[in-house]
Amino acid sequence: DIQMTQSPSSLSASVGDRVTITCRASQSISSYLNWYQQKPGKAPKLLIYAASSLQSGVPSRFSGSGSGTDFTLTISSLQPEDFATYYCQQSYSTFFSFGPGTKVDIK
Amino acid sequence: EVQLVESGGGLVQPGRSLRLSCAASGFTFDDYAMHWVRQAPGKGLEWVSGISWNSGSIGYADSVKGRFTISRDNAKNSLYLQMNSLRAEDTALYYCAKDPNPEVAAAGTFDYWGQGTLVTVSS
Numbered sequence: 108d109i110q111m112t113q114s115p116s117s118l119s120a121s122v123g124d125r126v127t128i129t130c131r132a133s134q135s136i137s138s139y140l141n142w143y144q145q146k147p148g149k150a151p152k153l154l155i156y157a158a159s160s161l162q163s164g165v166p167s168r169f170s171g172s173g174s175g176t177d178f179t180l181t182i183s184s185l186q187p188e189d190f191a192t193y194y195c196q197q198s199y200s201t202f203f204s205f206g207p208g209t210k211v212d213i214k
Numbered sequence: 215e216v217q218l219v220e221s222g223g224g225l226v227q228p229g230r231s232l233r234l235s236c237a238a239s240g241f242t243f244d245d246y247a248m249h250w251v252r253q254a255p256g257k258g259l260e261w262v263s264g265i266s267w268n269s270g271s272i273g274y275a276d277s278v279k280g281r282f283t284i285s286r287d288n289a290k291n292s293l294y295l296q297m298n299s300l301r302a303e304d305t306a307l308y309y310c311a312k313d314p315n316p317e318v319a320a321a322g323t324f325d326y327w328g329q330g331t332l333v334t335v336s337s
């Protein structure tokens with residue numbers, strides 16, 4: 108099975124900050140990497156698919172990059188509604204594993 | 215508007231069974247693979263099972279293989295999860311999720327999610 112790790116596990120940031128979250132796969136997954144945002148008490152929401160494609164309706168301040176084993180999610184200018192937990196997830200092989208999550212909260 | 219509404223959760227004793235349902239609307243249900251993803255209280259996300267558009271391809275997480283059965287009824291726009299031999303570690307919020315692809319093997323992206331149904335396994 109492919110194991111996914113994320114760093115950091117949590118971070119504190121201010122509105123307007125540039126935020127970068129890293130995700131690493133235990134083996135190469137090409138570009139089969141998705142990012143989700145989850146707010147408390149809500150279902151996850153797809154932000155980025157195929158490592159760098161922005162899901163319809165998602166603000167352009169969100170971007171994704173990477174391939175192989177190393178990936179990043181960047182929020183170019185953090186907004187109040189972006190405080191949430193972010194998960195990466197590989198879709199390379201069945202047993203579609205998620206990373207443990209990165210919680211972004213207010214500094 | 216895509217809507218996924220889960221039902222069937224509740225409190226169940228270890229070793230017993232439960233059947234979850236997911237009613238889909240707002241899209242052509244039989245064009246897409248569907249999945250169940252769960253989240254234990256205060257924990258992260260875990261993919262449980264997926265099924266292709268025509269039920270021809272099915273996958274399970276090792277943690278549920280042999281105990282859970284996924285199925286779908288395209289005529290009723292519904293997805294199901296039969297859960298047998300439930301354990302305390304199956305306690306979680308179970309989400310139904312749509313995939314933008316029709317086949318499980320080429321899938322694994324969850325573009326729409328329901329609000330979840332809570333399953334609690336306890337004596």
